[in-house]
Amino acid sequence: MTSTIRRRARWAAVAALLAAGVTACGSIGYTTYSSSHPATPIRGSATDGATSGERSIGTATSGNGTASSGSTGSATGTTPSGGPGGAGQPGVAGSGSGSAGGTLNGGGIAAGRGGGAAAPVAAPWSAAPAPGGSGSFLFGSDSAFGLSVARAPVAANSAATVAILADDVTRQGAGVNWQRWNVAFYSVPAGTTRVSVRFADCFASGTVPPVFTAAMSAVPIPADAQPALADDRHMAIYDAATDQLWEMWRAENTPSGWQACWGGRIDNASQAAGYFSDGGGATASKLSMAGTMITLAEARAGRINHAVYLVVPTVRADSWSYPAQRTDGNSTNADAVMEGQRLRLDPSLDVAKLGLTPFGAMVARAAQQYGFIVVDKAGAVGVVTESGLPTKVLTGTDPWPGLLQLGTYDQYRLLAGFPWNRLQALPPDYGRP
Numbered sequence: 298m299t300s301t302i303r304r305r306a307r308w309a310a311v312a313a314l315l316a317a318g319v320t321a322c323g324s325i326g327y328t329t330y331s332s333s334h335p336a337t338p339i340r341g342s343a344t345d346g347a348t349s350g351e352r353s354i355g356t357a358t359s360g361n362g363t364a365s366s367g368s369t370g371s372a373t374g375t376t377p378s379g380g381p382g383g384a385g386q387p388g389v390a391g392s393g394s395g396s397a398g399g400t401l402n403g404g405g406i407a408a409g410r411g412g413g414a415a416a417p418v419a420a421p422w423s424a425a426p427a428p429g430g431s432g433s434f435l436f437g438s439d440s441a442f443g444l445s446v447a448r449a450p451v452a453a454n455s456a457a458t459v460a461i462l463a464d465d466v467t468r469q470g471a472g473v474n475w476q477r478w479n480v481a482f483y484s485v486p487a488g489t490t491r492v493s494v495r496f497a498d499c500f501a502s503g504t505v506p507p508v509f510t511a512a513m514s515a516v517p518i519p520a521d522a523q524p525a526l527a528d529d530r531h532m533a534i535y536d537a538a539t540d541q542l543w544e545m546w547r548a549e550n551t552p553s554g555w556q557a558c559w560g561g562r563i564d565n566a567s568q569a570a571g572y573f574s575d576g577g578g579a580t581a582s583k584l585s586m587a588g589t590m591i592t593l594a595e596a597r598a599g600r601i602n603h604a605v606y607l608v609v610p611t612v613r614a615d616s617w618s619y620p621a622q623r624t625d626g627n628s629t630n631a632d633a634v635m636e637g638q639r640l641r642l643d644p645s646l647d648v649a650k651l652g653l654t655p656f657g658a659m660v661a662r663a664a665q666q667y668g669f670i671v672v673d674k675a676g677a678v679g680v681v682t683e684s685g686l687p688t689k690v691l692t693g694t695d696p697w698p699g700l701l702q703l704g705t706y707d708q709y710r711l712l713a714g715f716p717w718n719r720l721q722a723l724p725p726d727y728g729r730p
Contacts, residue, residue: 433571433588433603435535435542440571441620442588442603444728446641446668455722457632462640462678463718465610469677473656473711475697477527480586481684487538489517492555499547499558508576512562516543518555524548525684531579533587535566542566544586546579572620581625582617582636584672592683596656596700601663604639608675612636619729625674639668639723642716652714654706661715668723678717 433442452458494513496505517536524530524545532548535541547558561577563569563585571588572578579586589606612626613633621637634640642664653661660680672681685695698704701711 434592434594435566436569436571436585436588436603440569440588440603441728442571442585442667442670444604445666446604446639446723446727447644447666449639449641449668449723449727452722452724454632458634458638458722459640459718459720461611461630461633462609462720466678466717469610470709471678471712471715471717472680472709473701474679474681475685475701475708476695477525478529478679479525479682479684480531480533480590481523481525481686482533482535482587482590482592483519483522483687484535484537485517485519487536489519489536491515491517494518494545494548494560495554495556497547497549497556497558506576509560512575512577513543513545513557513560516555516562521690522550523686523690525686531586531684533579533585535587540564540566540568542569542585542587544573544579570620572622574622580673581623582672583622584620584637584670586672586681589670589672590681590683591660593685593688593696593700596659596682596697599655599659601659602667603663604667604670605660605663606672606681607640607669607678608673608681609634609671609678610674610676612671612674616725619726621671627674634671634722635725636671636673638671638725639727640671640720641665641668641723643719643721646716646719651716654702654711654713656701656706657712657715660712664720669720680712 433440436442492515494516496509496513498505517534519534522532522534524532524547528547530547530549531545533542533544535543542563543560545557545560548560549556559577560579561573561575563573571585573583573585576583578584586606589604591601591605595601611628611630611633612624613628613630613635614624614626616626616635617624618635618637618639621635624636626633626636642661644665646661646665648658648661648665651658651661669680682697685697689695701708707713
């Protein structure tokens with residue numbers, strides 16, 4: 298297959314919206330086989346900013362030993378079992394099992410049994426263990442994302458809504474954003490140095506929105522942090538010590554410091570509903586990326602316990618569904634899916650008999666229990682993952698090719714055979730408290 302998964306963020310008339318007092322600066326477009334769509338402004342109130350999503354989180358302190366017995370490991374994770382730890386990245390409050398290649402423990406790398414004591418180090422969220430219960434790692438089972446939809450009613454226009462989405466898949470394909478257009482996530486230890494993130498003013502509004510300044514004036518960004526690849530450059534950071542989550546759109550570390558086109562902060566994140574209520578964020582819907590993306594830990598465990606981050610090309614304009622707070626949709630078709638709306642895979646289907654890839658089967662099971670949730674508009678239908686880039690910076694290897702078994706499965710056909718026409722649209726605002 299010569300097509301490539303690609304996402305584009307195209308905003309038209311945003312400068313005019315900003316000039317009119319609408320702090321709009323989010324992302325649309327998205328994954329998949331090269332396609333484009335008309336640029337349209339996002340719709341929201343005069344105080345809304347464009348959001349772009351958030352992912353779920355664990356803590357950076359879940360090592361498999363104690364801080365006093367923690368051991369440093371090789372920067373490349375190649376120290377063999379029983380050998381002395383090298384001078385690489387230290388584990389976080391973890392001793393490390395010393396297995397060949399090292400193991401990711403609670404936010405750090407530990408390999409071997411010698412070396413020095415464990416020390417704090419920023420690490421990707423994927424170092425956290427998979428959860429046992431329902432709900433996304435960060436927001437928990439009480440959030441909008443942890444709600445089971447297995448027995449939910451179906452919208453009256455479900456068949457028409459699903460037909461539109463299935464037609465998008467037929468025309469443009471469906472993909473997995475594991476390399477690009479995903480979310481670089483960092484769970485940082487207490488005391489990480491905080492920096493002020495400058496408003497990039499990507500649309501030359503000439504003003505700095507107060508909501509951006511309030512949210513982004515003190516962000517604990519790791520020294521080696523890198524945003525996700527591609528134009529959106531999404532990045533999410535969670536500080537467990539303060540229970541705060543930051544998400545950024547078009548984040549960039551410039552010679553003069555970090556900047557972003559838009560962003561936001563959620564306080565008391567572990568008890569939050571999973572969306573930005575003040576106009577901030579990194580997705581057009583204001584939904585958290587960190588609460589809906591498919592994480593590395595979930596891929597390792599083979600289980601997703603929350604609604605899955607979905608992007609689609611055809612999104613209804615001027616309407617959205619809880620938990621979304623706005624939309625960048627541009628379709629006038631009343632049956633088009635809304636941002637924030639849940640799409641459930643028919644629970645009567647036997648996933649084991651669908652002939653899906655292991656990753657596709659994992660997604661299908663989650664779609665039956667928790668559903669997809671439409672977070673953003675894109676060039677094609679796709680699911681969004683946690684970026685493997687932060688792990689690659691620490692270990693030298695992106696874990697996704699191994700987890701996706703790309704030696705066996707075509708990276709462009711990871712969702713091959715997925716029964717998109719058997720989705721069921723839930724009623725608008727389903728799950729609203």
